[in-house]
Amino acid sequence: MRIGQLAQLAGVETQTIRFYEQQGLLPPPDRQDNGYRVYTEKHGEGLAFIRRCRILGLSLAEIHELQSYQDDPHQPCTAVNALLDDHISHVRSQITALQALEKQLVSLRASCNDDREVEACGVLAGISEGNMHQQ
Amino acid sequence: MRIGQLAQLAGVETQTIRFYEQQGLLPPPDRQDNGYRVYTEKHGEGLAFIRRCRILGLSLAEIHELQSYQDDPHQPCTAVNALLDDHISHVRSQITALQALEKQLVSLRASCNDDREVEACGVLAGISEGNMHQQ
DNA sequence: TAAAACTATAAAGCTACTATAAGGTCAATA
DNA sequence: TATTGACCTTATAGTAGCTTTATAGTTTTA
Numbered sequence: 001m002r003i004g005q006l007a008q009l010a011g012v013e014t015q016t017i018r019f020y021e022q023q024g025l026l027p028p029p030d031r032q033d034n035g036y037r038v039y040t041e042k043h044g045e046g047l048a049f050i051r052r053c054r055i056l057g058l059s060l061a062e063i064h065e066l067q068s069y070q071d072d073p074h075q076p077c078t079a080v081n082a083l084l085d086d087h088i089s090h091v092r093s094q095i096t097a098l099q100a101l102e103k104q105l106v107s108l109r110a111s112c113n114d115d116r117e118v119e120a121c122g123v124l125a126g127i128s129e130g131n132m133h134q135q
Numbered sequence: 136m137r138i139g140q141l142a143q144l145a146g147v148e149t150q151t152i153r154f155y156e157q158q159g160l161l162p163p164p165d166r167q168d169n170g171y172r173v174y175t176e177k178h179g180e181g182l183a184f185i186r187r188c189r190i191l192g193l194s195l196a197e198i199h200e201l202q203s204y205q206d207d208p209h210q211p212c213t214a215v216n217a218l219l220d221d222h223i224s225h226v227r228s229q230i231t232a233l234q235a236l237e238k239q240l241v242s243l244r245a246s247c248n249d250d251r252e253v254e255a256c257g258v259l260a261g262i263s264e265g266n267m268h269q270q
Numbered sequence: 271t272a273a274a275a276c277t278a279t280a281a282a283g284c285t286a287c288t289a290t291a292a293g294g295t296c297a298a299t300a
Numbered sequence: 301t302a303t304t305g306a307c308c309t310t311a312t313a314g315t316a317g318c319t320t321t322a323t324a325g326t327t328t329t330a
Contacts, residue, residue, distance in 0.1 A: 004307065014308085019287065034295060036308055045263070052262050056243075057236055060286070066262075069253050077256035078249045084258055088240045091233055098230045101192055105223045108191075114213045118204045121212035123219055127187050127201075128180070139276065149277085154318060169326060171277055195317070 001039045010047045017047065023060055025050055025067070058087060136174045145182045152182065158195055160185055160202070193222060 007014045020026040026046055029037045053063045062083060069080055112122030142149045155161040161181055164172045188198045197218060204215055247257030 002308075013288075015289080016287065018310095023286090032308095034308080035310095036295085048265060049263055052265055054286090056240060056262070066259065069256075070259065073252060073254035075253050076249065077247065077251050077253045077259070080253065080256050080258050081244065081247055081249050084240065084244050088237065088244060091237050091240060095230060095233045095237065098226055098233070102223065102226050102230065105191060105219065105226060109216065109219050109223060112212065112216055114211065114216050116212050117208060118210050118212045118215065119208035121204075121215050123212070123215050124201065124205065127191070128184055130183060130187055137277080148319075150320085151318065153278090158317090169277080170279095171326085189317090 003037050006039045010051055020050060138172050141174045144179060145186055155185060
């Protein structure tokens with residue numbers, strides 16, 4: 001299988017595949033005489049794993065870490081679970097921060113209607129006056 | 136006021152101030168004979184405005200847009216309100232996406248306890264098997 | 271006087287790609 | 301046979317919003 005076909009199967013661009021190879025997330029495949037990369041099913045599985053991790057919001061570094069665990073299959077999987085727990089709490093704190101931000105934005109927005117001049121705009125005044133709850 | 140003092144007042148690094156100047160968000164200040172930047176209170180207010188916008192999650196491009204409205208104070212402020220409305224809906228969709236992600240991660244995490252070998256880890260299996268709801 | 275603390279510019283690094291440039295390879299077509 | 305089009309190659313730059321590093325000049329302090 002050549003890179004274009006693999007890309008289509010995985011739903012990514014060919015450059016992304018080369019990028020993952022360069023980052024050490026996908027093993028370098030064999031090459032044809034003309035230099036074209038030749039992929040096997042293993043590569044397909046590896047790429048699918050990476051993509052699913054990315055959809056879950058894991059960083060390339062975290063994916064790398066997971067791969068290193070997979071390479072040593074008789075370890076306890078404590079570290080895998082810990083990685084996920086960390087990621088979950090990271091996601092939760094993002095949600096909390098965004099919810100606080102939303103509140104702030106909505107209250108700012110409520111301080112103006114559209115029928116004013118910029119000079120008297122409640123939104124701009126709200127930002128400029130800086131009675132914001134930091135953090 | 137020199138750059139270090141302004142930075143301390145605003146709670147940013149000096150490089151950040153130079154960066155904003157380079158990006159056209161802060162007007163270039165006068166210079167002393169030795170080339171040192173000299174800031175006025177106006178710069179302090181401008182920088183404070185930028186930082187509050189950043190805390191609200193606005194991009195530098197959006198801040199630039201707001202500044203352009205401020206430069207023309209007798210326009211109606213419709214565009215300002217629209218910018219904020221867009222930003223609010225952006226934040227809301229981020230929250231929604233993260234909440235869906237959290238659900239997915241929690242259910243994945245529930246598929247494993249720490250007392251297994253990596254080979255049998257429910258989390259890794261869950262990612263690999265790919266019965267994930269895309270999007 | 272010498273070190274510490276400040277300032278300056280320029281360039282690279284960070285994340286996870288995406289895009290562009292310039293070119294080599296291959297199969298099918300005119 | 302010449303050429304078109306689709307594919308492949310590498311290398312480099314761009315994205316956002318800074319942060320870090322390198323190198324060097326200036327001012328303040330001990």
